[in-house]
Amino acid sequence: MKNIVYFDLETQKSAEEVGGWGNIRDMRMSLGVTYSTARGGYLIYGEREVKALLRELQRADLVVGFNHVRFDFEVLSGYTVFDELSQVRSLDMLIDLKEKLGHRLGLDAIAEATFGLNKTSEGLQALEWFKQGKMLEIAEYCCFDVKLTKMVHEFGVQNRQLFYKNRFGAVLSVGVDWRD
Secondary structure (H helix, E strand, C coil): CCCEEEEEEEECCCCHHHCCHHHHHHCCEEEEEEEECCCCEEEEEEHHHHHHHHHHHHHCCEEEECCHHHHHHHHHHCCCCCCCCCCCCEEEHHHHHHHHHCCCCCHHHHHHHHHCCCCCCCHHHHHHHHHCCCHHHHHHHHHHHHHHHHHHHHHHHHHCEEEEECCCCCEEEEECCCCC
8 A cells, every 4th residue: 555644844933033934944843743544544743753753754655745845844854964855755735736826825725615624723823832832732733734735635636626716715726637
């Protein structure tokens, strides 16, 4: 069975706190969440378990995320001297959709138009929760983002298209080919 790992993480610091978006690797991970199709479940990784998270991502047949190549992988690069994630086979749905549409989409715009679901919070709220020590809230939020990522990917594989809301609220569709 092919092991697809859906992945997201939240950070301890904002871009502003680390001197800008050029310093993503300095944001530090607060929590990372994966869903493995081989395992059939979620795992939540704290910062102390970052090496185990890296191993899971490296062993996956495919890592699927939303902006994980430019952001999440870059955060994780702050924990290693090697470029451990460069050889990981990935589908970054944001990158693929941006190439097709010519602009970025948020996961929320797709989840709302396709499933009638919204993200439960946002990354800035997760930063506040981290400062308040509310790790359970971060875990719930991050798990739900991974669930939405999985749902969007599976819908795209099955239907070869996604629906999204544009900035004017209109529901549009975009073709995708995420089958292996």
